[in-house]
Amino acid sequence: MNNNEALGRIMLDEETIAKRVEELGRQISADYDRDFNGEPVVIVCILKGACIFASDLLKKLTVDARIDFMAVSSYGASTKSTGVVKINKDLDTSIEGKNILIVEDIIDTGLTLHYLIKSLWGRNPKSIKVCTLLDKPERRKVEMTADYIGFEIENKFIVGYGLDFDEKYRNLPYITCLD
Ligand code: 5GP
Numbered sequence: 177m178n179n180n181e182a183l184g185r186i187m188l189d190e191e192t193i194a195k196r197v198e199e200l201g202r203q204i205s206a207d208y209d210r211d212f213n214g215e216p217v218v219i220v221c222i223l224k225g226a227c228i229f230a231s232d233l234l235k236k237l238t239v240d241a242r243i244d245f246m247a248v249s250s251y252g253a254s255t256k257s258t259g260v261v262k263i264n265k266d267l268d269t270s271i272e273g274k275n276i277l278i279v280e281d282i283i284d285t286g287l288t289l290h291y292l293i294k295s296l297w298g299r300n301p302k303s304i305k306v307c308t309l310l311d312k313p314e315r316r317k318v319e320m321t322a323d324y325i326g327f328e329i330e331n332k333f334i335v336g337y338g339l340d341f342d343e344k345y346r347n348l349p350y351i352t353c354l355d
Contacts, residue, residue: 181341181354188327188351193337196326197229200307201236204324208239208275212303216240217275220296222288223247223265224346225281228338229309229326233279244269248288259287259318263295271301281339282310286320310334310351 208217217237221230223245234243247265276296283289293304307324314331335341336348345352 183335183345184332184353184355186350186352187329187332187334188337190349193326193351194232197232198236200324200326201233201238204233204277204307205236205238212275214240215275215302216242217277218269218271219243220267220271220276220278221245222278222280222292225339226279226309228346229281230279233307242269244271246292248292250288259285259291261288261291271296271299274301275303276301276305278304278306280306280308280322282312282334283308283320283322284312284315285317287317289320289322290318309337310339 204217208215217239219230219234219237219241221227221243224247230243234241244267245265246263246267248261248263250261278289278292278296280289289306293306296304305323307326308322309326311322311325311328312331313328332353333341334351334353335345336351338346339351340346341354
């Protein structure tokens with residue numbers, strides 16, 4: 177690889193991530209089984225960052241689980257503080273009356289999810305829950321708490337396991353940060 181940035185230490189190794197994903201899969205399956213009577217859950221994977229996490233998590237779910245994808249980006253510098261996001265790729269299927277589990281890579285300011293959840297409620301799903309691999313609670317600008325959190329992490333710029341810097345490093349099997 178032709179790297180221009182220095183990577184920091186490994187913060188979460190492959191084994192640690194796998195173990196936590198398995199735990200989350202077990203917990204989510206038990207909760208949905210108990211609360212939704214075997215109804216299907218639709219994983220809404222937020223591209224691109226959550227693609228690896230969502231795939232690994234999906235394999236650990238023992239309930240009737242489906243997956244759909246959405247790609248979002250911030251609307252540009254001037255509107256960043258309002259948290260308005262642009263939907264670059266929308267879901268293929270209707271979520272009306274469905275149980276939705278949004279799967280995110282990381283919650284930072286919380287603005288993206290805040291906007292997304294509001295927008296998805298407008299489509300009349302039965303329920304919306306959020307599962308994030310990583311959480312940086314220090315950086316919040318709006319109140320946002322995920323139902324399921326893989327790891328709470330310090331305020332660094334994270335890459336690996338799906339998370340990128342300028343489209344690089346998504347392929348790293350572990351989680352690290354830019355130094
Ligand atoms: P928020 O709207 O919560 O501030 O940001 C959400 C999005 O910003 C995440 O889904 C992710 O794409 C990006 N992001 C926030 N923090 C990081 C980080 O530390 N590393 C990377 N690669 N992306 C981040």
